[in-house]
Amino acid sequence: MGRYLRRRLGHSAVTLVLATMVVFAGVRALPGDPALALAGEERDPASLEAVREQYGLNDPVWLQYLHYLQNFLTGDLGRSVRTNIPVTELLVSALPVTLELSFLALLVASLVGVLTGILAAVRRGKPAEWLANGFALIGLSVPNFWLGLMAILYLAVAVPLFPASGYVPFREDPAANLHHMVLPAVILGFGLAAVIMRQTRSSMLESMSTDYIRTARAKGLAERSVIGVHALRNSLIVVVTIVGLQLGALISGAVVTEQIFGLPGFGKLTVDSVFQRDYPVIQGVVLVTATAYIVINLLVDLLYSVIDPRIRVTGEVA
């Protein structure tokens, strides 16, 4: 475990440093004078020079990068060009919305995906399996933003079951908050559910024919508990694996879902900042997302190594 942990941490650290370099290079690659991009409205030479001093644009590149890294580590990501609010503050206020959306989507996806996956594996050859497979195929082929539009059309406009857009903070009104989050969470979780379902089904099928299952049945254990116990264990591994693999997709999906349903989260902040040419915010978003992705992946891998002892023993992912 120690060796795996150390090696994994090292990899993540290297990746993180490389990622910051990429973003740094990206900002320097912006068209025109970076001082203009960072200054925003002010165009006169004196303000531009002040901006250059402030952001250290007159220093050699490697020194700029070090300052950049230092700022990043101390949480200083600059200020929005449009509103002059610190980027960190904007990110912090947008994050809870996205976190809630992602959490709910994962919940929906795990429950639906695992249950249908188990159903498809256990009821092979019966109509239930075809239904489940069809659901998986749809989930993988249907663009989730179109599904979102259809959901709005049929569940919010034609039959006003849910609000078409908007957000209410949980603290203000938990019921309204959840009411607004149902459609977005289901839409975001739908594609993920299809992937989880497929994986659960194949992993269940694979292990249902293994020796230890035959032993359990031979011992006289009820079919239900045989399937139940090891289905549970299997599904945990599957969900954790898929979360690790699909994290990027989840983040991308959240961006789109927030746009459709008008949720003031991370995703909406990202898209808006591109159109507003708010470069400090764009940079902050890209940097924080990459960091979060690397860290979460690390956590998922570590969690995975705890669940699956084969990794601990061999130091390799089996």
Next chain:
Amino acid sequence: MTTVEAAVVDTPAAGTATPRRRRVLRRLLRAPLALTGLIVLVVAMLVALLAPVLAPYPPTQTSFASTFLPPGSPGHVLGTDSLGRDILSRIIYGTRASLVVGVLSVILALVVGVPLGLLAGYFGRMDSVISRFTDVVLAFPFLILAVGLAAIRGASLSNAALAIGIAQIPGMIRVSRSETLRLKGLDYVSAAVAEGASDLWILSRHILPNAVSVLIVQATVAIPAAILGEAVLSFLGLGIQPPAPSLGTMLSEAQRYIARAPWTAVMPGLAIIALTLAFNLCGDGLRDALDPKASRR
């Protein structure tokens, strides 16, 4: 979800001799679902190629007299949108744009990813370097990557293809790397090494040709992901810019008028689904045809 990063498929071993290829093709053509997918794809490609001939109207032609016509209206089989543009024509041209971006981005991913994967699989020293590179690319979720590129280069069709292509490179590297690792250990490669064949010879004459079938399957998974990616980017305004027709921009415009003209949202979406479903069915069929032992049943 068939997303851009997640578009990797696990494919078992591929054969080598030409008669096998014919067998594979026959097997593929016998599977009804895969065959349906193939037919839809061929139709889609013909539609895309013959767009100027097939489309009843120019896709950007507006007509303020005939806005929001429902499907089945005279002259407009699928209706018109908020600016009176014929939806069928826009879908035809939009399909063309989707296919162009889809194919271009996958070609980019192949051209960059396959050589890197070959190198990573063949030369152990390069493996860790290339793995770090892959990790860095993966650290930027597809949309974040697209956002960054849009900030630097502006939003456009080529920017969308570039973003999608870059996001698919890690998948290509992974697939070609694992194929290379597998093929490296085969007897005839060891024989070639013993004969004194150069690395380049082995890679280009022995390894690459045999990895091709796996890569084709990977491409059939990657293209629908790319098509979806283009739709998403155009939907957000980061890809193809209006008034150029794109299935994604059609959907984003449709959202504004969804209560009044739901067909403007349903039709483009069905077109996207048809395309991606066709590719997915084809890809599944191809994968099954390549190896009957593939565990799907």
